Amino acid sequence: MRLYTGLVHYPVYNKNREKITSAVTNLDLHDLSRISRTYGIKRFFVITPLTDQQEFVTELINHWKSGFGARYNVDRKEAIEVLEISASIEEAVDKIIEIEGERPVTIVTCASMVKEAISFNMAKEIIESNRVVLLLFGTAWGLHNDAIENADFVLKAIEGKNSYNHLPVRAAAGIIIDRLVGEYR
Amino acid sequence: MRLYTGLVHYPVYNKNREKITSAVTNLDLHDLSRISRTYGIKRFFVITPLTDQQEFVTELINHWKSGFGARYNVDRKEAIEVLEISASIEEAVDKIIEIEGERPVTIVTCASMVKEAISFNMAKEIIESNRVVLLLFGTAWGLHNDAIENADFVLKAIEGKNSYNHLPVRAAAGIIIDRLVGEYR
Numbered sequence A, B: 001m002r003l004y005t006g007l008v009h010y011p012v013y014n015k016n017r018e019k020i021t022s023a024v025t026n027l028d029l030h031d032l033s034r035i036s037r038t039y040g041i042k043r044f045f046v047i048t049p050l051t052d053q054q055e056f057v058t059e060l061i062n063h064w065k066s067g068f069g070a071r072y073n074v075d076r077k078e079a080i081e082v083l084e085i086s087a088s089i090e091e092a093v094d095k096i097i098e099i100e101g102e103r104p105v106t107i108v109t110c111a112s113m114v115k116e117a118i119s120f121n122m123a124k125e126i127i128e129s130n131r132v133v134l135l136l137f138g139t140a141w142g143l144h145n146d147a148i149e150n151a152d153f154v155l156k157a158i159e160g161k162n163s164y165n166h167l168p169v170r171a172a173a174g175i176i177i178d179r180l181v182g183e184y185r
Helices: A026-038 A051-065 A068-072 A074-080 A089-100 A120-128 A145-150 A169-181 B026-038 B051-065 B068-072 B074-080 B089-100 B120-128 B145-150 B169-181
Strands: A002-008 A043-047 A083-086 A105-108 A132-138 B002-008 B043-047 B083-086 B105-108 B132-138
Touching (some): A002 A026, A002 A169, A026 A043, A026 A051, A026 A074, A026 B169, A051 A074, A051 A083, A105 A145, A120 A169, A132 A169, A169 B026, A169 B169, B002 B026, B002 B169, B026 B043, B026 B074, B051 B074, B083 B089, B089 B132, B132 B169
Parallel strands (some): A002 A043, A002 A132, A043 A083, A105 A132, B002 B132
């Protein structure tokens, strides 16, 4: 499996459907790192163009990798090791090309229904075919259309049992990754 | 489907495997409420014996149900409506008996492997048989053995792709509920 994940802070929508850069959330990074580590994801990219936000993430990485946190909580240290900063989706793609020697297939996730979305089964097949895949999650009110347009595939939205569909990205990422690579009876 | 969820703050383990009452976390309540609402769960119980923590939860409910929050973010209001406070697991069971007229089957979730655990498929069958079910999640370092012993069933742990298995409860709850009631192709 050559699966990578990315949490996108730009370009995303705000509440009023304007294009914004969202703030990095400490907890999202921990949760997505733990999920990524649990499911054997090769690297989890935190994607933000803001240098102060990148510095915040670097400090967090250092705290848990080698600071007090590394001694206090080994589980977090292990999780944080998969985390890497990128200024843009394209930069994350370039880093993956460096590692894998080939361009990843990009799959974006989206809370609303998009006509041409691929099924979970199809995305699973792509991953199991050993293609390099970058799976992207949006923060705030979701990935901006620009990011969706540029992706190779859009994954079907998670449908619940009614019209309510406002999962936090921390839960949505866990559910989606489990559907794509989880194994159980 | 007559499924209920509960987030247990007592009895749980701390880092040193001592029996404690954990603090209620604002974000856990929002995330579990959203997940529960999305998957059509009838009620989500926040279980804590501490009265100051119960008051904190009541304030949170009031803020999002009728305070500023209700106007600012309707999605949160809708999610918070499934939330209810209980002093103990037994009190949550009693409340469910009042609503359903029968005792729920209790299923506890557990991050470590337990020999007599039931499979996800079996838990799914129990839920689909229209039995009343209370699915319990632990906070901190997991449900105390007392709660596990008292439950009707223990659900198999989520296994990742390696020995690392430290999912945040926010993600684990999403993944487990999706495995039990989610539908997709």
